[in-house]
Amino acid sequence: MKRLFVVLLILSCVCSVFASGSKEASSASNFGTALKGPGNVTLKRLGYNVAFDVNKDIIVQVTKQATGYDVEYYALPAQNADEKLLMEVASGKDYDVVNLTVDQWRTLVSNGALQPLNDLLDSYGQDILKGNSAETWKALSDEKGTIYGVPYMYPYGTEVSSFMVARMDLLRKAGIQEIPTTLDAFYDMLVTLKKFYGDQYIILAGPYRNAAEGSQALTFPRIISSAFGIYNDWMVEDGKVIYLSEHKNFPALVSFLAKCATEGLFDSDWAANTTSSITEKFASGKAIIACADRNLAQSSIPVLKSNLGLTDDDFGFISALEGSDGTCTYLESTAINHVSAILKNSKNASDAVNWMNLKVQNQLFINIGVEGIHFTYDTDGSIKPINPIFADERGNSYYYNDVTNEAEFKFEWPSRIRKSAAQWLAFDNVTMKTNKERPEIFVKNEFAFMPASENMAKYNTTLLNSINDFVLQVMSGSRSVDDIKTYTNDWKNNGGEAVRSDLAAYLASK
Amino acid sequence: MRLNDRTNKMKLNTSSERIFSFVSYVLMTILGMICLLPCLHVVSKSISGGSAILSGQITFWPKGIQFRTCSYILTQTGFITSLKNTLFVTIVGTCISMFTTITTAYPLSKPKFVGRKLFIMLYVFSMVFFGGIVPAYMVVNTLGILDTYWAMILPFAIVQFNMFVVKSYFESLPESIEEAAYIDGASDGQTLVSIVLPMSTPIAATVSLLYAINYWNNYFHAMMYTSSPNMRTLQVYLYDLINNGQAIMENLYGSAFGSSVGVVSDTNMTADGMVAAAVTLSIIPIVMVYPFVQRFMIKGITIGSVKG
Numbered sequence: 001m002k003r004l005f006v007v008l009l010i011l012s013c014v015c016s017v018f019a020s021g022s023k024e025a026s027s028a029s030n031f032g033t034a035l036k037g038p039g040n041v042t043l044k045r046l047g048y049n050v051a052f053d054v055n056k057d058i059i060v061q062v063t064k065q066a067t068g069y070d071v072e073y074y075a076l077p078a079q080n081a082d083e084k085l086l087m088e089v090a091s092g093k094d095y096d097v098v099n100l101t102v103d104q105w106r107t108l109v110s111n112g113a114l115q116p117l118n119d120l121l122d123s124y125g126q127d128i129l130k131g132n133s134a135e136t137w138k139a140l141s142d143e144k145g146t147i148y149g150v151p152y153m154y155p156y157g158t159e160v161s162s163f164m165v166a167r168m169d170l171l172r173k174a175g176i177q178e179i180p181t182t183l184d185a186f187y188d189m190l191v192t193l194k195k196f197y198g199d200q201y202i203i204l205a206g207p208y209r210n211a212a213e214g215s216q217a218l219t220f221p222r223i224i225s226s227a228f229g230i231y232n233d234w235m236v237e238d239g240k241v242i243y244l245s246e247h248k249n250f251p252a253l254v255s256f257l258a259k260c261a262t263e264g265l266f267d268s269d270w271a272a273n274t275t276s277s278i279t280e281k282f283a284s285g286k287a288i289i290a291c292a293d294r295n296l297a298q299s300s301i302p303v304l305k306s307n308l309g310l311t312d313d314d315f316g317f318i319s320a321l322e323g324s325d326g327t328c329t330y331l332e333s334t335a336i337n338h339v340s341a342i343l344k345n346s347k348n349a350s351d352a353v354n355w356m357n358l359k360v361q362n363q364l365f366i367n368i369g370v371e372g373i374h375f376t377y378d379t380d381g382s383i384k385p386i387n388p389i390f391a392d393e394r395g396n397s398y399y400y401n402d403v404t405n406e407a408e409f410k411f412e413w414p415s416r417i418r419k420s421a422a423q424w425l426a427f428d429n430v431t432m433k434t435n436k437e438r439p440e441i442f443v444k445n446e447f448a449f450m451p452a453s454e455n456m457a458k459y460n461t462t463l464l465n466s467i468n469d470f471v472l473q474v475m476s477g478s479r480s481v482d483d484i485k486t487y488t489n490d491w492k493n494n495g496g497e498a499v500r501s502d503l504a505a506y507l508a509s510k
Numbered sequence: 511m512r513l514n515d516r517t518n519k520m521k522l523n524t525s526s527e528r529i530f531s532f533v534s535y536v537l538m539t540i541l542g543m544i545c546l547l548p549c550l551h552v553v554s555k556s557i558s559g560g561s562a563i564l565s566g567q568i569t570f571w572p573k574g575i576q577f578r579t580c581s582y583i584l585t586q587t588g589f590i591t592s593l594k595n596t597l598f599v600t601i602v603g604t605c606i607s608m609f610t611t612i613t614t615a616y617p618l619s620k621p622k623f624v625g626r627k628l629f630i631m632l633y634v635f636s637m638v639f640f641g642g643i644v645p646a647y648m649v650v651n652t653l654g655i656l657d658t659y660w661a662m663i664l665p666f667a668i669v670q671f672n673m674f675v676v677k678s679y680f681e682s683l684p685e686s687i688e689e690a691a692y693i694d695g696a697s698d699g700q701t702l703v704s705i706v707l708p709m710s711t712p713i714a715a716t717v718s719l720l721y722a723i724n725y726w727n728n729y730f731h732a733m734m735y736t737s738s739p740n741m742r743t744l745q746v747y748l749y750d751l752i753n754n755g756q757a758i759m760e761n762l763y764g765s766a767f768g769s770s771v772g773v774v775s776d777t778n779m780t781a782d783g784m785v786a787a788a789v790t791l792s793i794i795p796i797v798m799v800y801p802f803v804q805r806f807m808i809k810g811i812t813i814g815s816v817k818g
Contacts, residue, residue, distance in 0.1 A: 046737070051747075051754035053588050053739040074737040077746065078753040084734060087644065091651045284565030295756060299780065303561040395761035420760065 038068025066362035096352040105339040131405030139449035149339035150403040155413035157334035164318035183227035190265040206291030219468040226320035261475040297426035317429040340402035383415035453502040459495030555786035592747035619680035637670035661735035755781030
């Protein structure tokens with residue numbers, strides 16, 4: 001019995017040695033796997049969380065029709081997505097394509113979990129390579145130029161994502177016929193409305209914290225700060241990195257905001273407002289003007305049309321305002337939305353790249369559809385969707401995008417906004433109009449592709465909260481603009497210089 | 511004289527008791543309202559028109575009553591699949607958990623069981639110390655049950671606290687009845703099934719309810735151990751809906767379903783309304799079952815407490 005036990009123990013040790021050896025061998029053979037081709041392999045794709053069943057959407061069949069590949073789709077949870085992703089990767093899950101946030105991608109790269117893609121892209125991903133800019137590829141490569149992911153860029157970098165929506169019916173009643181385009185005209189409009197309506201309405205409800213801005217939300221509208229040349233919390237002026245509070249026009253901006261607040265031109269709940277409360281105030285007709293984005297427009301404009309009998313002409317949209325000296329700057333939101341990468345555990349790396357490349361080749365068909373069935377071309381050449389079939393059969397295609405041809409997708413993407421008449425009304429009157437009439441206002445984000453730095457992660461949120469608090473305190477009257485010197489000292493103590501040095505180093509390396 | 515003193519004392523007690531009762535009723539009513547009114551608000555939102563919801567008109571009563579939102583949740587989202595998954599996990603999980611709990615508690619309730627103290631110590635140790643999420647995930651992964659129902663059931667197969675409660679109950683049963691069964695020739699298993707379990711119906715019902723609530727409400731294990739959308743449980747589904755409600759609305763505009771329910775006019779469905787409808791529909795099974803298990807629920811709250 002004892003001998004049997006010893007023999008079994010030895011056998012189990014020997015088997016474990018062979019098992020680990022074969023595992024290493026099999027993992028080594030994952031690199032540069034031969035192309036099996038569509039129909040001969042089922043790929044596995046892991047993406048971010050959504051509420052619909054990602055295996056049952058019609059886009060699954062559309063993508064298969066376009067590429068020939070069968071794909072199983074999986075989704076991360078809404079909560080603890082990063083932890084779940086790391087555990088699945090560490091436990092050896094063999095997803096072929098993982099669609100990641102930039103932070104998740106960086107974590108997996110630093111842990112050596114991703115396959116280098118240079119050879120695979122050269123062999124099977126020429127359309128992917130040609131469809132994205134050199135700067136984008138540099139952001140997804142290490143120091144040696146090894147590419148570890150393919151980018152899905154935000155489709156419309158020159159979007160005025162934060163704007164204002166106004167009730168033109170109320171403006172006309174007060175004698176205002178046109179939407180202001182300059183800061184002075186904007187102020188005059190607010191004063192006129194206040195004189196005419198008094199406390200009957202909230203003149204301007206805000207600030208709207210755009211969900212896309214996340215923790216980077218500022219407590220004042222960007223279309224007001226645009227008139228002062230202020231477009232972001234960190235900016236580059238004459239080659240130098242400066243913070244918002246260091247901009248020469250920052251005292252003037254804060255004074256203007258305080259003046260408007262003191263004169264009752266802004267909502268008295270400015271400091272406490274949320275996106276829900278602003279939507280409610282505008283949709284219920286309590287506010288004449290609201291700080292907004294496309295989501296607010298989509299939800300509140302139809303409610304007002306239904307409840308008050310308004311038409312499209314009764315809504316006006318205020319874009320980035322111009323200063324008296326002609327200054328107008330708005331941050332270009334060029335950024336990598338998601339990165340698709342291939343895990344080292346994948347057994348179908350070549351087919352994964354081939355699949356993504358085929359999707360880029362068939363980008364129009366997968367995302368927009370067939371001309372005459374899903375869309376037509378408008379008189380100005382833009383794509384106009386045919387609803388409801390466009391929304392039904394291409395509505396969720398955004399989820400299945402891994403990589404696009406940037407230039408072509410920028411032309412195609414606005415058609416997706418046109419699913420909602422209200423969203424399109426806002427987008428057309430703000431973004432499309434600004435791009436047509438004033439494309440020069442957009443300022444490139446010099447730090448769009450900057451890797452996360454320790455100081456940035458440690459201090460930037462505190463700095464942003466601190467500047468927001470300062471602005472709100474000046475607006476409420478509890479602090480004065482002259483306190484900016486005290487604020488600057490606090491800023492330095494809160495890690496401002498540390499973050500600046502990281503940004504400056506990155507800028508110098510570009 | 512003494513009778514008068516006693517009568518006077520009784521009158522005082524009656525007055526103070528009345529005041530106390532009045533204050534208690536008022537406080538309980540307020541507490542009840544605090545619990546009930548948010549529920550009314552959610553239910554009202556679930557069947558109210560979108561314009562009323564968006565303009566903040568909904569308090570405790572619905573306005574512009576419509577059932578299209580509920581219809582959308584039931585027919586166009588994964589609600590039914592999630593409900594089915596949750597029901598399976600709850601029913602099967604409760605049965606498995608009761609089996610493991612009873613078959614563990616019974617031998618541990620017998621002083622003559624060899625190694626009893628060691629096993630009790632091991633269970634206490636595992637009750638106090640948890641290995642962590644990563645080792646737990648690795649165990650589930652190694653067992654090959656990731657992305658299956660068993661990943662949501664087996665980690666909960668036995669809850670040590672419930673086992674100790676059942677063990678205590680078994681210990682309180684009179685030994686003479688079991689001894690009589692042994693004398694008649696019954697084995698341990700027969701004694702357990704034929705004698706002990708019928709006498710343990712109250713505790714079995716209470717512990718079953720605790721397990722069922724545990725399985726029904728469990729979010730973490732379902733979230734952590736499943737990746738396929740069709741394996742989502744109700745709690746995961748609700749959380750995903752809450753996080754993605756706005757995205758769903760964006761895709762509804764212009765769709766055929768949207769047109770049919772008036773979403774094109776954008777007045778009937780909203781993200782908030784959808785979430786409220788999903789939450790309301792998900793509590794219906796619980797509300798239907800609760801009247802029958804209420805007394806066990808109350809007993810379960812006090813279970814394990816120290817009795818004088």
